[in-house]
Amino acid sequence: MIIGTIFFKRAVSVLLAGMALFLFACQPGRTVPPKVTEIRSDTFAIAEKYQQSGDFQKALDNYRIFLKRAQKDERTPLALQRMAEIHLKLKNPEKALASLETLSKAYPDYTWMPEIRYQISVILNQLGKYEASSNEALRWLGRYEQHFLKKDVFILLGKDFCAMGETKEAFFWWVEAKKVWKDDPEKEALLDENLKNLIVTSSPMLLTYLLESEQETRYPPEIYHQMSLVFLSQNELGQAEKAARTLMASTRNPHWITRGEDILAKIEKEMAICENCIGCLLPLSGPFAAYGQEVLNGILLGMLGAPKDGTKMELIVKDTAGNPEKALVEFEALVNIRKVVGVIGPLSSKTAAVISEKAQELGVPIIALTQRRDIVKAGDMVFRNFLTPEQEIDSLLEVAMGQLGLERFGILYPDNAYGRFCMNVFWDRLDEMGGSVTAVEAYPPDVTDFADEIKKMVGLYYPRTGNWRGTHTRKNVTGNPESDVKLEEDDPLIDFDAVFIPDTFQRVAMIAPQLAFHDVLGVRLLGTRLWHSPKLLEMAKNYIQGAVFSSGFLTESENPRVLDFVTDYKNNFGATPEILAANGYDTICLLKTIFSENRPQTRDNLRQALLDMPVFQGVTGSFSFDAEGEALKTPLLLTISGNRAIPIY
DSSP: OHHHHHHHHHHHHHHHHHHHHHHHHHOOOOSSOOOOOOOOSSHHHHHHHHHHHTOHHHHHHHHHHHHHHOSSOTTHHHHHHHHHHHHHHTTOHHHHHHHHHHHHHHOTTOTTHHHHHHHHHHHHHHTTOHHHHHHHHHHHHHHOTTSTTHHHHHHHHHHHHHHTTOHHHHHHHHHHHHHHSTTOHHHHHHHHHHHHHHHHTOOHHHHHHHHHHOTTSSOHHHHHHHHHHHHHHTTOHHHHHHHHHHHHHTOOOHHHHHHHHHHHHHHHHHTOOEEEEEEEEEOOSSTTHHHHHHHHHHHHHHHSSOOTTOOOOEEEEEEOTTOHHHHHHHHHHHHHTSOEEEEEOOOSHHHHHHHHHHHHHHTOOEEEOOSOSSGGGGOTTEEEOSOOHHHHHHHHHIIIIIISOOOEEEEEEESSHHHHHHHHHHHHHHHHHTOEEEEEEEEOTTOSOOHHHHHHHTTOSSOOOSSOOEEEEEEOTTSOEEEEEEEOTTSOOOOOSEEEOOSOHHHHHHHHHHHHHTTOOSOEEEEOGGGOOHHHHHHHGGGOTTOEEEESOOTTOOOHHHHHHHHHHHHHHSSOOOHHHHHHHHHHHHHHHHHHHTOOOSHHHHHHHHHHOOOEEETTEEEEEOTTSBEEEOOEEEEEETTEEEEOO
């Protein structure tokens, strides 16, 4: 009996020793082994002896025999656990994984299952199966939220996501691990090192995310510091300065404040700009060369004569060739090599979209001369000096409804982006002002015959059925009622006082005669600045009398400022200036005024001066910039009278 007792105690001791060895290989585990009611002199006991003596191969052989023979033996899960332990010691993680997965599937309620499933995740990580490891670890957290191994699972998840290049997730889990390991200096130091390495290797965008997500940790100074270094290395000096100043404001630690001061000193050296240098980015070759040259002519004319205080300005011109990629290279050369304080341009819409983003990124103010309306949304460094369709339509309707007394409108527009945009703005503004749209038709932008669209507008396209007769009050061109006109079946039903046509002068010259041909008479024709051309009168003078349209610039103006500009332009370039030349001229003259009055020493100084500039009187009229950087302009309105287009005041 005594011998039996001793044997039983020894067997239990062996089991405890074996379990301790396994937990050493996995992670710290429980101190209570699974219950074994009986240890018999069988293959399991033999395997245990071999395992304790270090003869692992014989131990594995006997565990396999035991598992093959075992029916419902309560020691089966322990045998699988022991085999996994041995495989790990023999550096066979695949075989260890197979044993543990078999164990977890067959015995989900096994006492040591939290440790088993954790070890599965660890082995998957070691095998480079990071996604599988992270999935297993996340499932573990869902099952064993209160288990002491949770701290280790947080670390493991950080390793998995870091290995997969998912820095955000890795950062999150290691920060969570730091919270639960705060009483373990060694673990905390290791986690700090991991987090610092993540910060050092992160992009500015990712650093911003890390900063937003970890305001409650001690890492913001380190993140700001790294952001400033990254931006500095990329020559994005404005962003680097912002990050460095935020770093210094985020901490009282002298170490980080000194780091911030050092970075600011480097930035100041790099940001030394040519205070009087203005860049110019225009398409001087390629398909848009003629337009670019016209703008440049206006700028060069405006450069004649220094600012009022005698300050010398230098203009540095770069050719974009109408190519956004080339424009970007030239822009960065202007900013980083020539150190310009600001840039005029670009001109084309696609180029402007690219440059506006880069200008905001580099902290350089630009004044774009483009029709593209959304570029100012890039940020506070982007300004745009160009008449907008909204401004044109607002002025057009104020005159049409206020001065001319028109109330009902037809819209005949090209089915393209510009036509649809103008149609929608016109209709929206008209609704706000209390007018009404009584006819709307779109036409393909490449047609020359508009008969179908005109007939639809006046009720002639579809046959009239029944005994149709009607009476319609027709208005003359001034908007006053003429008389009640008895309409026949083939008479047009004109229930509008004016027709808005947002298209080019070439297209309008074709549409106007066709309106007359279909007896659409006695109505005003309204248009945008695209109408403004002497050729419109040459092509359709008799059909557009009384028409009203907007314009950004009038060469025939009696304004002394305009007269001088037109004369000087003709004398220097042998041609009559148009809107692009006038915009270029006004832009450089505005900058000359700012240089005389404000003497901006930094790019941000120039940005602020543009915002603070009072209304500027230019050859294109008066304008200033709103808070978003959009030029607030009031367009000229012209009407056709005889052989001339004359202003409406």
